[in-house]
Amino acid sequence: MAIDEARLNAFLGKAVGDLGAAISAVLISLGDELGLYKQLATGPHTSAELASRTGTAERYIREWLANQAAGGYVEYSADTGKYFLNEEQALCLADPHGPVDVAGAYTIVEALFHAKQRASENFRTGKGMEWGEHHPCLFHGTERFFRAGYNANLLSAWLPALDGVVQKLTAGGRAADVGCGHGASTVLMAKAFPKSQFVGIDYHPASIETARARAAAAGVSNARFEVADATTYQDGDFDFIAFFDCLHDMGDPAGAARHARQALKADGNCMIVEPFAGDRVEDNLNPVGRVYYGASSLVCVPVSLAKKGPALGAQAGEKRLRDVVVQQGGFTRFRRATETPFNIVLEARP
Numbered sequence: 001m002a003i004d005e006a007r008l009n010a011f012l013g014k015a016v017g018d019l020g021a022a023i024s025a026v027l028i029s030l031g032d033e034l035g036l037y038k039q040l041a042t043g044p045h046t047s048a049e050l051a052s053r054t055g056t057a058e059r060y061i062r063e064w065l066a067n068q069a070a071g072g073y074v075e076y077s078a079d080t081g082k083y084f085l086n087e088e089q090a091l092c093l094a095d096p097h098g099p100v101d102v103a104g105a106y107t108i109v110e111a112l113f114h115a116k117q118r119a120s121e122n123f124r125t126g127k128g129m130e131w132g133e134h135h136p137c138l139f140h141g142t143e144r145f146f147r148a149g150y151n152a153n154l155l156s157a158w159l160p161a162l163d164g165v166v167q168k169l170t171a172g173g174r175a176a177d178v179g180c181g182h183g184a185s186t187v188l189m190a191k192a193f194p195k196s197q198f199v200g201i202d203y204h205p206a207s208i209e210t211a212r213a214r215a216a217a218a219g220v221s222n223a224r225f226e227v228a229d230a231t232t233y234q235d236g237d238f239d240f241i242a243f244f245d246c247l248h249d250m251g252d253p254a255g256a257a258r259h260a261r262q263a264l265k266a267d268g269n270c271m272i273v274e275p276f277a278g279d280r281v282e283d284n285l286n287p288v289g290r291v292y293y294g295a296s297s298l299v300c301v302p303v304s305l306a307k308k309g310p311a312l313g314a315q316a317g318e319k320r321l322r323d324v325v326v327q328q329g330g331f332t333r334f335r336r337a338t339e340t341p342f343n344i345v346l347e348a349r350p
Contacts, residue, residue, distance in 0.1 A: 104144025128306030183211025251307025257329025
């Protein structure tokens with residue numbers, strides 16, 4: 001068989017890059033955990049200086065820095081022998097309020113390896129895996145990764161793109177955050193709209209416990225959190241209901257949409273934030289799609305299948321979501337309000 005050398009070399013180049021990235025995942029998490037990125041963000045350091053200022057061993061730090069520089073996560077000056085973060089690297093690796101929490105995302109990667117044996121069983125049997133069965137680092141990593149996007153976009157772009165929601169919340173309304181997890185989105189909205197009342201809803205008790213602690217630490221008094229399923233929570237008469245990156249995971253997304261429709265006021269708004277995806281597989285064969293298909297294989301699809309759900313997956317696309325929300329959920333108006341490279345923001349109204 002004739003081998004195309006150029007194509008072979010191109011593939012091997014990509015594979016070696018991916019292998020280096022996979023091996024470096026542990027080192028990125030260590031850089032975050034040990035405060036190495038935060039210290040590098042203060043200015044250039046030699047390996048000895050970084051080790052001294054972070055209470056770590058120089059020989060390990062020397063190797064870590066070389067790995068990070070080789071991967072483009074850290075800058076190196078051959079003239080000074082020092083390493084540093086440029087402004088863009090620091091924004092993504094050392095700033096908890098930055099637009100993307102790259103290091104936080106690697107906590108999700110750690111969780112996926114914990115799930116490997118269950119995933120192997122699921123692939124063979126078609127069974128699922130509940131959200132609460134995952135290693136706790138998944139919950140913390142998910143909070144960090146998505147919180148960065150919410151900080152960057154929720155108040156400045158997503159809510160203003162909806163029809164009249166900012167005005168309702170400013171004046172004082174009732175809002176629900178369904179599938180709230182650790183409550184990052186709930187707390188962010190509650191702080192921005194102190195006249196409104198917010199309720200965060202999630203079926204995972206440990207996440208609700210964390211959400212309550214997060215709200216208390218933030219001094220938020222206009223948000224409460226309850227353990228409930230997306231199809232059975234009792235509150236109603238909401239001006240606004242939000243689903244942040246969770247509808248596609250659910251065992252009964254159509255039931256969740258119907259319940260939200262019933263819980264909304266006649267002039268209410270429902271916002272569905274979902275991972276960015278096109279409607280066709282070929283639309284999603286790109287780096288963002290790769291990330292989401294990977295997470296979907298190990299988290300999203302198993303969570304839905306654990307409840308005998310439709311397993312929409314993280315790359316469901318707007319067309320399938322429209323069918324769930326409108327055709328099955330009972331909403332009559334549906335549109336894409338806005339988008340980012342990582343999310344599509346959909347608005348549904350009764």
